[in-house]
Amino acid sequence: MNTISTINNVQLISEVFTERLSQLPGGNNVQEIRRKAIEQFTKLGFPLRSNEEYKYSDTSKLFKEGINLAHADDDISKVDFNKYKQKNIDAYHIFLANGELISTESDKIENNKVEVCDLKTAAEKYDKIFNQYYGSSVAKFNDAFAQLNIALASKGLFVYLKDRAKLDKPLFIHNISTGTDNHFFQTHHLIIAETLCSIDIIEDFYSQTNSNQYILNSLAEIFVKEQGIVNYYKLQNENENAIHINTTHAVQDKQSLFDTNTVSLGGKWGRNNLNILMNGINCESHLNGLFVLKGQQHLDNHTLVDHQNPHCESNQLYKGILSDKSSGVFNGKIYVRKDAQKTNAYQSSKSMLLSDDASMNTKPQLEIYADDVKCSHGSSTGQIDTNALFYLRARGLSEDSARKLLMYAFALDVINTVKIEPYRHYLEELIENSLN
Amino acid sequence: MISINNLKAGIGDKEILKGFNLNVKPGEVHAIMGPNGSGKSTLANVLAGKEDYTVTDGSVTFNGKDLLDMSPEDRAREGLFLAFQYPVEIPGVSNINFLKTCLSEIRAYKGLPPIEAKDFLKMVKEKQALVELQGSLANRSVNEGFSGGEKKRNEIFQMAMLEPSLAILDETDSGLDIDALRIVANGVNKLRDKNRSFVVITHYQRLLDYIVPDFVHVMYNGQIVKSGPKELALELEEKGYDWIKKEEEQVI
Ligand SMILES: Nc1ncnc2c1ncn2[C@@H]1O[C@H](COP(=O)(O)OP(=O)(O)OP(=O)(O)O)[C@@H](O)[C@H]1O
Numbered sequence: 108m109n110t111i112s113t114i115n116n117v118q119l120i121s122e123v124f125t126e127r128l129s130q131l132p133g134g135n136n137v138q139e140i141r142r143k144a145i146e147q148f149t150k151l152g153f154p155l156r157s158n159e160e161y162k163y164s165d166t167s168k169l170f171k172e173g174i175n176l177a178h179a180d181d182d183i184s185k186v187d188f189n190k191y192k193q194k195n196i197d198a199y200h201i202f203l204a205n206g207e208l209i210s211t212e213s214d215k216i217e218n219n220k221v222e223v224c225d226l227k228t229a230a231e232k233y234d235k236i237f238n239q240y241y242g243s244s245v246a247k248f249n250d251a252f253a254q255l256n257i258a259l260a261s262k263g264l265f266v267y268l269k270d271r272a273k274l275d276k277p278l279f280i281h282n283i284s285t286g287t288d289n290h291f292f293q294t295h296h297l298i299i300a301e302t303l304c305s306i307d308i309i310e311d312f313y314s315q316t317n318s319n320q321y322i323l324n325s326l327a328e329i330f331v332k333e334q335g336i337v338n339y340y341k342l343q344n345e346n347e348n349a350i351h352i353n354t355t356h357a358v359q360d361k362q363s364l365f366d367t368n369t370v371s372l373g374g375k376w377g378r379n380n381l382n383i384l385m386n387g388i389n390c391e392s393h394l395n396g397l398f399v400l401k402g403q404q405h406l407d408n409h410t411l412v413d414h415q416n417p418h419c420e421s422n423q424l425y426k427g428i429l430s431d432k433s434s435g436v437f438n439g440k441i442y443v444r445k446d447a448q449k450t451n452a453y454q455s456s457k458s459m460l461l462s463d464d465a466s467m468n469t470k471p472q473l474e475i476y477a478d479d480v481k482c483s484h485g486s487s488t489g490q491i492d493t494n495a496l497f498y499l500r501a502r503g504l505s506e507d508s509a510r511k512l513l514m515y516a517f518a519l520d521v522i523n524t525v526k527i528e529p530y531r532h533y534l535e536e537l538i539e540n541s542l543n
Numbered sequence: 544m545i546s547i548n549n550l551k552a553g554i555g556d557k558e559i560l561k562g563f564n565l566n567v568k569p570g571e572v573h574a575i576m577g578p579n580g581s582g583k584s585t586l587a588n589v590l591a592g593k594e595d596y597t598v599t600d601g602s603v604t605f606n607g608k609d610l611l612d613m614s615p616e617d618r619a620r621e622g623l624f625l626a627f628q629y630p631v632e633i634p635g636v637s638n639i640n641f642l643k644t645c646l647s648e649i650r651a652y653k654g655l656p657p658i659e660a661k662d663f664l665k666m667v668k669e670k671q672a673l674v675e676l677q678g679s680l681a682n683r684s685v686n687e688g689f690s691g692g693e694k695k696r697n698e699i700f701q702m703a704m705l706e707p708s709l710a711i712l713d714e715t716d717s718g719l720d721i722d723a724l725r726i727v728a729n730g731v732n733k734l735r736d737k738n739r740s741f742v743v744i745t746h747y748q749r750l751l752d753y754i755v756p757d758f759v760h761v762m763y764n765g766q767i768v769k770s771g772p773k774e775l776a777l778e779l780e781e782k783g784y785d786w787i788k789k790e791e792e793q794v795i
């Protein structure tokens with residue numbers, strides 16, 4: 108068992124890496140990628156406030172007591188998986204506990220064009236594809252957590268669609284974390300939709316109890332090939348001690364569609380990196396996000412859309428409701444490269460602050476090198492509209508219900524982007540409860 | 544029904560209502576007229592409980608209870624309704640869902656069970672017909688993108704749904720075309736009964752042709768300066784307010 112007692116000592120992590128490397132899934136090519144990643148991580152270290160990308164999300168406090176890299180699989184047996192299955196959502200339910208695929212609890216997909224398995228299996232059964240794709244999308248993403256994940260991740264899901272497969276039901280990935288005492292673990296999903304394939308993916312994150320304390324560093328690489336369609340919905344609803352770090356990196360080939368919806372409700376500290384690379388012409392992507400924060404919660408949403416090719420469109424809408432002493436960040440980067448003429452790129456970030464102690468930092472960054480483009484960004488931070496509040500109360504609604512109704516109305520346009528109806532209803536319920 | 548005694552209220556240091564008195568009995572319709580800025584909307588808002596205004600003196604008894612002591616929602620639950628001069632647009636809040644929540648909260652307050660979905664829908668249909676409000680409007684977000692006239696009609700629709708014992712209509716007629724005016728007035732008239740009272744704030748006699756008041760009051764400078772039968776409205780229409788202002792200034 109390795110317990111790393113200080114964050115400054117990235118050296119210790121790299122020793123763990125050397126120890127484990129030979130057992131990590133992937134061939135020589137992947138090992139090389141992992142090696143480069145650990146080097147990169149060692150150089151970067153855990154990000155501090157001085158890092159512009161982590162200006163409002165200093166991580167030094169998070170790792171004060173050190174991180175625990177031990178495997179904590181033994182307590183998986185205690186998990187009641189049924190509890191996490193949203194039974195009225197017709198989907199292929201897949202369970203991961205601390206990143207480990209629990210086959211006995213997961214639905215089987217009877218479709219020979221669709222493979223869903225764990226990374227280890229994929230590295231053997233689909234070695235060519237695995238070696239070709241693993242880490243390839245994020246290798247150049249200069250983020251310590253992403254690099255650490257590429258280097259050390261051994262668990263996670265491999266989803267592969269070929270021969271124009273269209274999955275008939277959503278793939279619902281349930282991530283349950285059992286860790287305690289700074290247990291640090293990583294999951295790495297590799298999702299590949301070949302030409303003309305389409306899939307809806309829902310991924311939710313829960314903690315096993317309402318207090319177990321751990322650090323999850325998850326990463327999803329998503330490849331949407333020509334004319335592919337991937338809708339990716341993420342729900343983070345962990346307990347108030349959980350630290351959640353996620354990088355989702357999508358690479359779109361021409362005429363593909365990638366929509367995301369990121370809902371964050373739980374956790375103590377969260378960071379979402381959402382990167383989209385438009386690697387072909389005529390791509391389209393919608394990035395929607397909603398977060399409801401209270402207490403001392405902190406959440407940092409970073410998005411990056413890289414328009415490298417002409418005739419692509421991206422559209423971002425992020426909304427946050429913050430109360431108590433919570434704090435939020437939205438940082439949205441849009442690159443429009445020289446060749447990306449006829450780009451449409453829009454971004455909007457709105458937040459509602461319900462207390463004087465809550466705070467929101469918003470930073471749009473548009474870098475445009477093409478001349479024939481339509482780009483816009485807007486952000487606003489406001490309070491509850493007191494005139495609307497009075498109007499509702501004057502009709503007999505209690506102040507509480509009126510507030511709730513207005514907050515819910517504020518969030519509605521993001522919720523409405525969820526096209527899977529039963530999942531939307533599930534979200535509506537969760538959001539309503541979290542507004543109490 | 545309601546008895547307002549020597550009500551003084553304002554915003555900050557500015558006193559707007561300067562000793563306002565009015566008594567409304569069950570079943571009566573009172574019209575309040577008066578020049579711009581005389582305090583009519585302020586009166587309506589203070590009665591509905593808007594917190595921007597501070598009451599500095601006076602009392603209001605509503606159905607035997609101290610109105611000024613209640614939260615805005617309790618005033619509504621006790622049967623007070625204000626049709627706003629400027630109804631607020633509330634994107635994302637559906638008219639119907641909102642009314643349903645209102646009704647169930649009002650009923651809970653009165654110790655009644657929630658209304659059955661079936662009965663609620665029946666009621667919506669009925670009341671919509673009453674003010675000839677298109678079904679599509681009732682299903683949209685509260686007042687969002689409604690025309691001026693549609694907003695006013697929606698206010699009367701809400702009033703019909705909530706069945707208040709006292710309704711204050713603040714310039715519900717302004718912005719209405721002749722047909723809409725007739726429809727709104729008809730809606731109000733159908734709701735008139737011996738237990739329900741109305742305070743109708745208006746600038747125009749034409750509304751009072753349809754909703755015939757029992758009393759007409761002229762408000763000026765935060766007070767009622769003249770009261771009379773419905774014919775007073777005609778006189779005002781003819782002569783304007785100047786003669787009243789002059790009378791008032793002479794008294795001072
Ligand atoms: N929220 C406010 N802040 C500042 N002043 C206000 C406010 N509300 C009302 N007033 C002032 O109080 C006075 C009375 O306004 P009020 O709206 O009650 O008049 P009104 O009789 O309804 O006029 P109108 O016929 O134009 O509707 C005006 O001078 C107005 O500017």
Ligand SMILES: [Mg+2]
Binds near residue numbers: 583584585628713714
């Ligand atoms: Mg007015």
